Amino acid sequence: MDTGILHSILDNDFYKFTMQHGVVKLFPKARARYQFINRGKHAFPLGFAEALRKEVDAMAGLKLTIEEKKFLADACPYLDPTYLDFLQGYCYNPKEVVIEQQGEDVQIFIEGYWYRTILWEVPLLCLVSELFYKFQDTERVPDETVIETTKDKIEKFKALEIKVAEFGTRRRHSYQVHRMVMETLCRYGKPSFVGTSNVHFAMINQVKPIGTHAHEWFMFHAAKYGFKMANTMALEHWVDVYRGDLGIALSDTYTSTSFFRQFDKKFAKLFDGVRHDSADPVDFAKQTIDHYRSLGINPMSKTIIFSDALNYDKVNRIASYCAGKIGMSFGIGTNLTNDVGLKPMNIVIKMTEALPEDGEWTPVVKLSDERGKYTGEESMIALAKSVLHIN
Incomplete structure (x- = not known):
């Protein structure tokens, strides 16, 4: 299995960087926990966690290049120069990510300072998806x-x-x-x-x-x-x-x-x-x-x-x-x-708990307009619905 699927620290969704910028400014001491949710009940082959681990470890070598920093400065003038300097010095810490596999079930947990861990979600999902198809050895369309x-x-x-x-x-x-x-x-x-x-x-x-x-x-x-x-x-x-x-x-x-x-x-x-x-x-x-x-x-x-x-x-x-x-x-x-003749995966990674600087670990929830997209502990979902008068 080849390693190093990801080649750029910018291979991520833009809102991860815009939120990270906000977190660095406003909540630098906050901590967060995230968890992988296998909505599609996909069965992962043996050895998947090990392959994913190698890819995650390889991400420690990703760095913002001078050219990438210049692009962000030119295209996104609302990002502070101090943030761009921070991002230039940022590197992924693979120790923030725990990957476990039991049989065909894979679990992924992320924990650390929010300003750091906020960047993991999207590249991790990319890696899960790409590796899944590699392990399946399924042919996509030309x-x-x-x-x-x-x-x-x-x-x-x-x-x-x-x-x-x-x-x-x-x-x-x-x-x-x-x-x-x-x-x-x-x-x-x-x-x-x-x-x-x-x-x-x-x-x-x-x-x-x-x-x-x-x-x-x-x-x-x-x-x-x-x-x-x-x-x-x-x-x-x-x-x-x-x-x-x-x-x-x-x-x-x-x-x-x-x-x-x-x-x-x-x-x-x-x-x-x-x-x-x-x-x-x-x-x-x-x-x-x-x-x-x-x-x-x-x-x-x-x-x-x-x-x-x-x-x-x-x-x-x-x-x-x-x-x-x-x-x-x-x-x-x-x-x-992912319209290549194969069934796309249905996977997400969601924040599960947050620790504000002046607080304690608190479970968090999402109550989408679509009930099937709710995430979080049932007791906390019930509390949120009660407080917000949601039926």
Whole structure:
């Protein structure tokens, strides 16, 4: 088994770096724990944990290069020079990751300072996915088919006259497939194709890195400030760090209904829009449009980023509804980077506990609009639902 699948520290989703920047500024002593969740109940072959361990150990050698630092400074002026200096000195510590295998079950645990451990999730999922297919020894479709399929997809999206970004890092088939998909999107996608969540491929292809924050940003704030204040404090701190840049707010950490109760006129005006990540997208669009209108804000001045398991039919349905009502853009992930004739994996890594500087280890939860995406301890989920009056 070859080692060293990952070749760049920037081969990660952009929101991991933007959140890390915020954590370094605001919560440098906070600690976090994460856990791998095998949603698809995939059976891992014997020896998988050992192979993954080798890849994780190899990541200790990844360093931000001078060229990569310059790219971030030029493309992302809202990232402080002090943060870029920090990132240049950062290296993965494999000791923060525990990997265990019993039979066909693999478990992964991460623990350490939040500002450090925040970068593990996406590359670990990439490695799990790529190694899984290598162990299966399954043949994907030829390169020509990958390129042709991607070209066909982006041509169809262009016909809808919408904006599309590539969001497929974490469950990609492989680095090689991801690279071909990105090259194809850049070659044939303009003007619809607007960028990627993967910073490494954004740099290589000279496109915009796209992303703001993830559920863990809000989950940590619940551990520090309580469920009632989690959304509000998470949004306040985001504004404190970015002062108007990176203005797309994630809405469904504790259900969108709860989010919109706290997304008042101040936040609705400060943020450029919201991101949809669970449940019916058209229902969410209606809810968002109604919310903006109730605050006297023209929905056409705002944007929804749709990013939940998108394919052409789903995008077409959403675009048909939103046209002329609200701005929209689409982050398409696995459908682009793992459409190679094999079943994509259904895997995630989620924060499970947080330790704020002035607190104690606290279990954290996520209450998506889609109940099947809930994560966390049952007792804590029940508490959150009670506090936030969620049925």
